[in-house]
Amino acid sequence: MGAPRTEPAFHSIEAHAFALRAILSNDPPRWRLLALARSLDLPDCWIGAGFVRNAVWDHLHGRPPAAPPGDVDVAWFDPGRAHPSEDKALEAALRGLEPGVDWSVKNQARMHRRNGDAPYASAVDAMRHWPETATAVAVRRTAQDSCEIAAPFGLDDLFRLVLRPTPGFAGERHGAFLARVQAKGWLAAWPKLRMKPR
Structure with a gap:
């Protein structure tokens, strides 16, 4: 027998992306919520955090698709519409489309102020400042x-199934990362999760 074959680095990226698309497209409630968010026609608009993370963790624990988490986080980016009232109006519009969901809409063009960061360049740039890599x-x-x-x-x-802080939560804010993991109860809810050091 020869040495084990080493897969190219892109293989896991593509395989994981394929798996994530399959998990979401085979979860009718989540797939529908994604369509509702798209219907708002917002710039640089995504649904993230627990909506994605919990679906994958449930799948990897052999559980059937569950209801989306308590709140569905919609992140978008438009510096010209960065007043909180814009987000509230969008949440109301989404509740009109799907009343049973606790929509949380945040224009990431203003979130740097709450987080004490330099201005973000996009919604994806803002995600670099979220607490966990899996989130x-x-x-x-x-x-x-x-x-x-x-x-x-x-x-x-x-x-x-790795819980690891993002760079912004690996230094002085590492305590906030640890407190968040504890408060969320993730290790009990998904026992296969593993904590990783900074």
């Missing part, structure tokens, strides 16, 4: 009925 994944449904993925830290941690 910093977002998706959007395209007009061609496909699923586009944004993952500034890749998909490996998400699919390997």
Whole structure:
């Protein structure tokens, strides 16, 4: 027997992206919510965080698709519409389309102020400042009925069930990362998860 074959680095990226699209497209409630978010026709608009993360973790734990998390995080980016009232109006519009969902809409063009960061350049740039690598994944449904993925830290941690802080939460803010993991109860809810050091 020869040495084990080493797969090219892109293989896992493509395989994970394919798997993520399959998980979401085979989850009718989530697939529909992606279509509703797209119907708002917002610039640089994604659904991310627990909407994606929990779906993958459930799948990897052998669980059937569950209802989306308590809130569905819609991230978009438009510096010209950065007043909180814009987000509130969009949340109301989405509640009109799907009343049973707790929509959370945030224009990332203003979120740097709340987070104490320099201004973000895009919604995906803002995701680099989210606490966990597995949370910093977002998706959007395209007009061609496909699923586009944004993952500034890749998909490996998400699919390997790794809880790792993003660079912004690996230093002085590491305590906030640890407190968040504890408060969310993720390790109990998904026992295959593994914590990784900074």
